[in-house]
Amino acid sequence: MPYVPPPRRAAHQRIAERNERLTRVGPGTPMGNYMRRFWHPVAATAELRRDAELPVIPVQILGERLALFRAEDGGLGLVAERCPHRGAALSYGMVEDDCIRCPYHAWKFDRQGRCMDQPAEPDDNPLKREIRISAYPVQEVGGLIWAYLGPLPAPLLPRWEFVVREDYEQDVGISRLPCNWLQVAENTMDPVHIEFLHMMYTNYVRKRKGLPVIPLRKHKKLEFELFEYGIIKKRLWEGDSEDSEEWRVGHPQIFPCTAQVSYHDGWVQFQIRVPVDDTNTRLYWYNCRPRNAGQPRRSEVPMWENPWAGPDGKYIPDQLNAQDMMVMISQGDITDHSVENLASSDQGVVMYRRTLLEQIERVERGEDPLGVIRDEAKNTPWIDLPIEREISFGFQGVQASAAYEFPETERQKHEAEPAQ
Ligand code: FES
Numbered sequence: 471m472p473y474v475p476p477p478r479r480a481a482h483q484r485i486a487e488r489n490e491r492l493t494r495v496g497p498g499t500p501m502g503n504y505m506r507r508f509w510h511p512v513a514a515t516a517e518l519r520r521d522a523e524l525p526v527i528p529v530q531i532l533g534e535r536l537a538l539f540r541a542e543d544g545g546l547g548l549v550a551e552r553c554p555h556r557g558a559a560l561s562y563g564m565v566e567d568d569c570i571r572c573p574y575h576a577w578k579f580d581r582q583g584r585c586m587d588q589p590a591e592p593d594d595n596p597l598k599r600e601i602r603i604s605a606y607p608v609q610e611v612g613g614l615i616w617a618y619l620g621p622l623p624a625p626l627l628p629r630w631e632f633v634v635r636e637d638y639e640q641d642v643g644i645s646r647l648p649c650n651w652l653q654v655a656e657n658t659m660d661p662v663h664i665e666f667l668h669m670m671y672t673n674y675v676r677k678r679k680g681l682p683v684i685p686l687r688k689h690k691k692l693e694f695e696l697f698e699y700g701i702i703k704k705r706l707w708e709g710d711s712e713d714s715e716e717w718r719v720g721h722p723q724i725f726p727c728t729a730q731v732s733y734h735d736g737w738v739q740f741q742i743r744v745p746v747d748d749t750n751t752r753l754y755w756y757n758c759r760p761r762n763a764g765q766p767r768r769s770e771v772p773m774w775e776n777p778w779a780g781p782d783g784k785y786i787p788d789q790l791n792a793q794d795m796m797v798m799i800s801q802g803d804i805t806d807h808s809v810e811n812l813a814s815s816d817q818g819v820v821m822y823r824r825t826l827l828e829q830i831e832r833v834e835r836g837e838d839p840l841g842v843i844r845d846e847a848k849n850t851p852w853i854d855l856p857i858e859r860e861i862s863f864g865f866q867g868v869q870a871s872a873a874y875e876f877p878e879t880e881r882q883k884h885e886a887e888p889a890q
């Protein structure tokens with residue numbers, strides 16, 4: 471007989487309603503309205519180079535299908551993908567000066583979404599003046615193309631220190647996850663999973679493969695603090711003193727859903743989660759590392775794929791990033807909070823959900839939510855976030871992703887390389 475829990479209908483209903491409020495991101499939804507108060511990446515610059523043969527790509531964000539194009543002056547336009555004439559996709563359109571023309575009958579739209587030409591219609595057709603499509607501000611910073619889909623005036627695009635520092639170089643890995651953004655973002659608010667998913671499970675798989683095991687560590691204390699841009703997570707490992715940076719400083723979950731994590735020697739990684747729609751999330755693994763002295767600046771931020779499945783279509787159980795994606799995706803397309811059993815070690819997840827609900831209410835009251843920046847002085851020259859210099863657990867010999875290895879291995883490689 472399957473186990474059937476006792477009926478808790480009222481509580482179940484309440485949690486199910488809250489689940490909807492927290493996870494749905496389409497236009498007009500409470501979370502969708504909140505998410506639209508922030509800039510989000512819609513593409514990497516490497517996906518829309520200036521010399522691209524067809525300088526327009528389809529992008530999807532917050533349940534909206536859009537066409538992102540590079541105009542002839544090098545600037546960017548972001549408009550609704552569906553042509554208002556008979557629905558062909560502008561993402562296959564023709565770029566002409568600073569406008570995009572539909573491939574079907576060549577209606578032309580500018581970067582503000584105004585219809586500028588309908589070549590098959592007489593010049594005095596009043597329809598031309600009336601037609602408008604959605605158009606959104608776009609900015610290109612740090613090798614990413616960022617869009618703002620909310621009410622104007624748009625807030626400032628945050629200048630996070632390691633994204634804009636010229637003495638750093640960046641690269642960006644991209645993963646496409648078939649699940650809701652919240653279960654991806656919550657992973658940051660759940661520090662204890664490191665002991666189990668990344669240590670116990672890693673060793674389980676490695677032992678079965680005949681590989682050496684990694685050292686285990688245990689958390690002694692956890693703390694979560696609200697700050698100006700989100701929540702700071704702090705951890706004290708058993709055996710570390712209270713002076714450890716991971717306990718004194720910690721690192722942030724930048725609201726709404728970006729983690730900033732430090733590895734070692736100045737290597738900082740942003741994990742930027744972008745809700746594509748209710749059941750798809752694009753995850754940017756954005757690495758920033760100090761550039762070696764004398765090394766010339768790269769002309770482009772390189773982009774690479776960070777898959778969650780191997781060539782056999784199965785999860786990759788012994789790669790760090792893929793382990794996280796395995797547990798995020800396997801929770802289901804939108805994980806059902808009403809059948810969870812939250813425990814004491816979920817305190818960070820509980821705080822994150824509660825704070826997000828409070829932020830939705832702020833937006834509903836007409837206020838800016840936590841982390842929206844309108845003051846140039848705060849954004850200049852950059853925003854310096856609290857972050858420990860190094861994480862103190864070891865994954866020697868463990869692959870972090872398809873493209874790079876984890877700290878100790880990286881460090882050994884760096885030390886072996888002659889300084890330039
Ligand atoms: S469908 Fe776009 S111009 Fe006709």
Ligand SMILES: [Fe+2]
Pocket residue numbers: 657663664668794
């Ligand atoms: Fe993880």
